[in-house]
Amino acid sequence: MENQEKELNVAETQEENAFAGYDDIAEKEREEQARAAQIEADKQLPPDPEAILEVRHLKKHFVLKKTLMGKPLSTLKAVDDVSFKIKPGETLGIVGESGCGKTTMGRAILKLHQPTAGQIFFEGQDIAGYTPKQMRALRTKMQIVFQDPYSSLPPRSTVGDILAEPVRVHNIVPPEKVKEYVLDIMEQCGLRDYYYERYPHEFSGGQRQRICIARALAVAPKFVVCDEPVSALDVSIQAQIINLLKKIQQERQLTYLFISHDLSVVKYISDKIGVMYLGSMVEFGPKDKIFDNPLHPYTNALFSAVPNPNPDEKVERILLKGDIPSPANPPMGCKFHTRCPKAMEVCKHITPEYREMEAGHFVACHCYSEEYSGKKGE
Amino acid sequence: MSVNNEKEKEAVNATKEKKHYLSGKEIREIARANAKEMRRLEKAKNRKAHPSEYTTELKDNNNILEVEGLHSYFFTDQGVVKAVNGVTFNIPANSTVGVVGESGCGKSVTSMSIMRLLQGPSGQIVEGEIRFKVSDFKRDEKGNFIPVYEKDEDGNVIMEPVLDKNGVPKTDKDGQPILKGKQRLDEHGIGVFEQEETVYDIAKMPIKDMYRLRGRQMAMVFQEPMTSLNPVFTIGNQLDEVSLLHVPGATKEFAKKRSIEMLNLVGIAMPERVYASYPHELSGGMRQRVMIAMALAGEPRLIIADEPTTALDVTIQAQILDLFNDLKRKINSSILLITHDLGVIAEMADYVVVMYAGRIIEQGTASEIFHNPMHPYTQGLQKSKPTMKSSEAKLFNIPGNVPNPINMPNYCYFKERCSQCIGKCSGEYPGMVQVSPTHYVACHLYGEKED
Ligand SMILES: Nc1ncnc2c1ncn2[C@@H]1O[C@H](COP(=O)(O)OP(=O)(O)OP(=O)(O)O)[C@@H](O)[C@H]1O
Ligand SMILES: Nc1ncnc2c1ncn2[C@@H]1O[C@H](COP(=O)(O)OP(=O)(O)OP(=O)(O)O)[C@@H](O)[C@H]1O
Ligand code: SF4
Ligand code: SF4
Ligand SMILES: [Mg+2]
Ligand SMILES: [Mg+2]
Numbered sequence: 001m002e003n004q005e006k007e008l009n010v011a012e013t014q015e016e017n018a019f020a021g022y023d024d025i026a027e028k029e030r031e032e033q034a035r036a037a038q039i040e041a042d043k044q045l046p047p048d049p050e051a052i053l054e055v056r057h058l059k060k061h062f063v064l065k066k067t068l069m070g071k072p073l074s075t076l077k078a079v080d081d082v083s084f085k086i087k088p089g090e091t092l093g094i095v096g097e098s099g100c101g102k103t104t105m106g107r108a109i110l111k112l113h114q115p116t117a118g119q120i121f122f123e124g125q126d127i128a129g130y131t132p133k134q135m136r137a138l139r140t141k142m143q144i145v146f147q148d149p150y151s152s153l154p155p156r157s158t159v160g161d162i163l164a165e166p167v168r169v170h171n172i173v174p175p176e177k178v179k180e181y182v183l184d185i186m187e188q189c190g191l192r193d194y195y196y197e198r199y200p201h202e203f204s205g206g207q208r209q210r211i212c213i214a215r216a217l218a219v220a221p222k223f224v225v226c227d228e229p230v231s232a233l234d235v236s237i238q239a240q241i242i243n244l245l246k247k248i249q250q251e252r253q254l255t256y257l258f259i260s261h262d263l264s265v266v267k268y269i270s271d272k273i274g275v276m277y278l279g280s281m282v283e284f285g286p287k288d289k290i291f292d293n294p295l296h297p298y299t300n301a302l303f304s305a306v307p308n309p310n311p312d313e314k315v316e317r318i319l320l321k322g323d324i325p326s327p328a329n330p331p332m333g334c335k336f337h338t339r340c341p342k343a344m345e346v347c348k349h350i351t352p353e354y355r356e357m358e359a360g361h362f363v364a365c366h367c368y369s370e371e372y373s374g375k376k377g378e
Numbered sequence: 379m380s381v382n383n384e385k386e387k388e389a390v391n392a393t394k395e396k397k398h399y400l401s402g403k404e405i406r407e408i409a410r411a412n413a414k415e416m417r418r419l420e421k422a423k424n425r426k427a428h429p430s431e432y433t434t435e436l437k438d439n440n441n442i443l444e445v446e447g448l449h450s451y452f453f454t455d456q457g458v459v460k461a462v463n464g465v466t467f468n469i470p471a472n473s474t475v476g477v478v479g480e481s482g483c484g485k486s487v488t489s490m491s492i493m494r495l496l497q498g499p500s501g502q503i504v505e506g507e508i509r510f511k512v513s514d515f516k517r518d519e520k521g522n523f524i525p526v527y528e529k530d531e532d533g534n535v536i537m538e539p540v541l542d543k544n545g546v547p548k549t550d551k552d553g554q555p556i557l558k559g560k561q562r563l564d565e566h567g568i569g570v571f572e573q574e575e576t577v578y579d580i581a582k583m584p585i586k587d588m589y590r591l592r593g594r595q596m597a598m599v600f601q602e603p604m605t606s607l608n609p610v611f612t613i614g615n616q617l618d619e620v621s622l623l624h625v626p627g628a629t630k631e632f633a634k635k636r637s638i639e640m641l642n643l644v645g646i647a648m649p650e651r652v653y654a655s656y657p658h659e660l661s662g663g664m665r666q667r668v669m670i671a672m673a674l675a676g677e678p679r680l681i682i683a684d685e686p687t688t689a690l691d692v693t694i695q696a697q698i699l700d701l702f703n704d705l706k707r708k709i710n711s712s713i714l715l716i717t718h719d720l721g722v723i724a725e726m727a728d729y730v731v732v733m734y735a736g737r738i739i740e741q742g743t744a745s746e747i748f749h750n751p752m753h754p755y756t757q758g759l760q761k762s763k764p765t766m767k768s769s770e771a772k773l774f775n776i777p778g779n780v781p782n783p784i785n786m787p788n789y790c791y792f793k794e795r796c797s798q799c800i801g802k803c804s805g806e807y808p809g810m811v812q813v814s815p816t817h818y819v820a821c822h823l824y825g826e827k828e829d
Contacts, residue, residue: 062659064651095691096691097691097693097694098661098662098663098664098666098667098689098690098691098694099647099660099661099663099664102661103661103662104661147662147689148602148603148604148662149602150602150604150605151604190481190779192779192782194456194782194784197456198454198456201497202452202454203482204481204482204485204486204487205481205486205601205602205684205685206481206482206718207481207482210481227662228662228688228689231685231688231689232481232601232685232688232718233481233718234478234479234480234481234718234759235718235720235759235762235763236480236758236759236762236775236776237480237481237775238718238762239762239763239764239773239774239775240775242764242773243772243773243775246772261663261688261689261690261691261692261695262719263692264763264764265764267764268764268773301693302691302692302693305691305692305693305695305696306692306721319693319696320693324645324646324647325647326647326648326651327647328648328651329648
């Protein structure tokens with residue numbers, strides 16, 4: 001019955017489209033072909049030698065339903081064709097709506113999810129096809145601070161063991177120094193020495209989050225995915241951890257992929273910022289450009305919703321109306337068109353190109369294309 | 379963090395000397411003392427008791443919750459962790475009380491104490507009262523709920539015939555139709571029952587009786603969703619259960635309809651997909667919203683929300699905060715909102731409580747705490763926040779650490795970190811001083827006029 005409804009809908013929209021002068025099916029085919037050609041062409045390019053991490057056309061699709069034969073019936077495109085580069089010592093902040101694929105992207109880059117397609121160059125090597133064994137050798141270089149500290153800590157080990165084990169296994173410091181080294185990191189993360197013998201369940205949410213940060217930093221990594229690393233911390237300890245992350249970054253040229261909903265934190269720590277919406281990167285650029293001159297309508301709406309820490313001032317917000325689409329069934333054209341305050345007819349049919357507006361500042365929106373921005377009145 | 383550095387080596391040695399480990403004998407002694415205490419408290423928790431034993435009165439009938447002198451401890455082998463060490467505050471009806479404080483200061487333990495969900499046997503409420511106004515279904519002598527009947531203009535109950543399974547009116551032996559009062563229905567088409575208000579001291583309630591309160595009277599949004607979602611059941615399964623448990627007369631179909639409606643309300647796209655998903659298939663923010671939907675499904679009178687929006691972007695956060703306010707308006711609920719996000723507090727809270735190391739150090743209206751923070755810790759907190767405008771090279775953070783919760787000093791817990799210390803601070807722990815009709819602070823800087 002559900003299928004029938006869907007078909008009806010398609011028929012209806014097709015009629016409307018014919019009216020508006022678009023042929024969605026042909027358009028979709030054309031777009032897909034163009035995209036496939038682009039991916040093929042980009043595959044031939046050598047990795048950027050200046051970037052520590054370069055991600056090209058990364059995709060991660062989850063299969064929701066299978067036929068009896070195991071063929072996928074419906075898929076959820078959690079990450080759909082994302083590309084970017086990070087230089088060593090830089091922080092890339094990722095922001096975007098809950099469920100837009102930030103965690104999935106972070107995990108796919110570290111191969112904790114096998115990517116569906118795309119290339120991931122880490123220090124010049126394409127690790128997308130690496131086997132788990134090959135990845136193990138890279139594990140000390142690439143670390144992650146998980147969004148959900150509780151389920152990522154083994155419940156039956158003490159904090160001391162959780163932190164010391166990888167240090168010992170990877171020979172980060174001589175065996176007799178391990179405990180000192182671990183206690184030092186704990187102290188830097190604001191964890192007291194008497195926590196050493198305690199188990200994860202005996203901590204507060206924020207303390208557990210700091211255990212995860214300490215665990216990631218302990219193996220002296222080169223690249224760390226920080227997934228909401230300070231979300232459970234009060235502002236003072238948050239400041240302490242952010243200062244620590246920055247200090248270590250300067251000392252060791254550490255690179256961060258920093259996922260957070262707290263825009264003031266992202267603004268503070270990042271060099272570059274990527275804004276994601278429904279599995280795609282919609283805007284990307286240097287921090288100052290993004291904050292001073294946000295281009296994408298979604299970025300604008302996001303920035304206007306930040307709560308103001310002054311109880312007497314009420315701020316004006318751009319409230320997003322319209323249906324929040326699902327990544328299992330994303331809308332045609334621009335994925336944001338169902339909620340975009342600036343949407344035009346063309347947005348419903350043609351996917352906007354991801355183009356560079358000024359040096360290093362990319363945006364995917366028809367408002368910034370000469371071809372379409374004039375068509376508004378239609 | 380490289381240990382090659384001479385200077386850092388020294389620092390490491392210094393920290394090493396500071397720590398004290400307990401000997402095996404000491405640990406055994408502590409464990410024995412703890413075991414006795416825990417056994418006593420567990421027994422009290424599991425006893426059977428008549429409601430009159432824990433029925434009490436509120437000090438101020440405008441409140442829905444009054445917490446007084448609450449002490450919640452963890453009995454560990456290293457010693458007793460005094461996680462909540464004498465906390466007193468009120469939640470007035472139909473208002474939002476915000477709680478802020480340093481990570482690990484006892485915010486979650488306070489809320490878990492109110493829900494009576496402390497993990498036993500080591501976690502226990504040792505002392506204190508938690509008075510809570512309950513509006514429960516009234517029962518007749520047989521223990522059945524009493525329906526609310528529809529009445530006509532003259533105040534007489536409207537009668538309707540009793541129907542049998544097939545919808546045919548039942549008749550008595552004389553062939554007369556059997557009549558019964560017509561029950562009032564709510565907007566979901568579910569019968570309304572009479573309610574009554576009583577005040578319970580939750581801290582003294584046997585743990586079994588708490589089941590009646592959780593969900594409908596008070597509900598909690600937990601800080602870490604994965605700890606309270608069951609990984610082997612679908613979201614739908616877990617959400618339906620809330621309605622089935624708390625709405626008398628709810629059917630499976632009703633529960634599902636309502637679950638989907640709730641998922642919609644918390645801004646989840648394609649609620650049908652999420653309804654059929656398992657917790658691990660959702661993003662962090664989706665899990666958090668599922669938890670919120672679950673807490674709100676029972677339409678509780680007191681919502682305890684422990685960091686409810688940490689995994690949400692600002693647009694959805696705004697939507698969720700609105701939802702809390704809607705419920706507050708609709709059924710006069712109150713909210714205990716724990717968050718470190720001062721922006722959220724500023725927007726939502728009527729009153730703010732600031733905690734430090736298991737105690738309340740300052741409380742007042744939101745505007746008092748924001749415009750006139752008095753305790754040096756609260757002032758430090760205000761300074762630490764990176765704002766959308768700030769661009770300093772290094773963020774301010776309050777230096778130093780909280781004292782070890784196993785050996786709390788008897789002077790001000792903030793002394794080692796305080797930049798405004800005065801001679802008096804080495805003396806007794808500062809008492810609460812009232813600085814305005816609603817503003818209280820525990821700090822010697824403001825103590826002169828009192829005592
Ligand atoms: N194992 C899985 N199976 C199926 N779907 C999944 C799985 N993991 C994630 N998803 C889906 O992928 C989408 C993106 O999830 P992801 O966790 O990456 O979001 P996110 O951007 O990190 O969001 P948040 O800010 O809420 O953490 C969601 O719709 C989620 O339901
Ligand atoms: N099961 C336990 N055993 C021993 N100590 C515990 C246990 N649970 C919590 N604690 C301790 O109690 C103190 C208070 O914890 P609580 O979870 O209330 O902090 P919180 O204020 O919620 O902090 P956060 O903001 O980090 O969540 C912490 O110091 C913690 O280490
Ligand atoms: S392409 Fe159209 S719908 Fe998409 S963001 Fe731009 S204006 Fe809005
Ligand atoms: S009592 Fe003294 S040490 Fe404590 S906060 Fe006040 S001034 Fe500082
Ligand atoms: Mg996530
Ligand atoms: Mg907590």
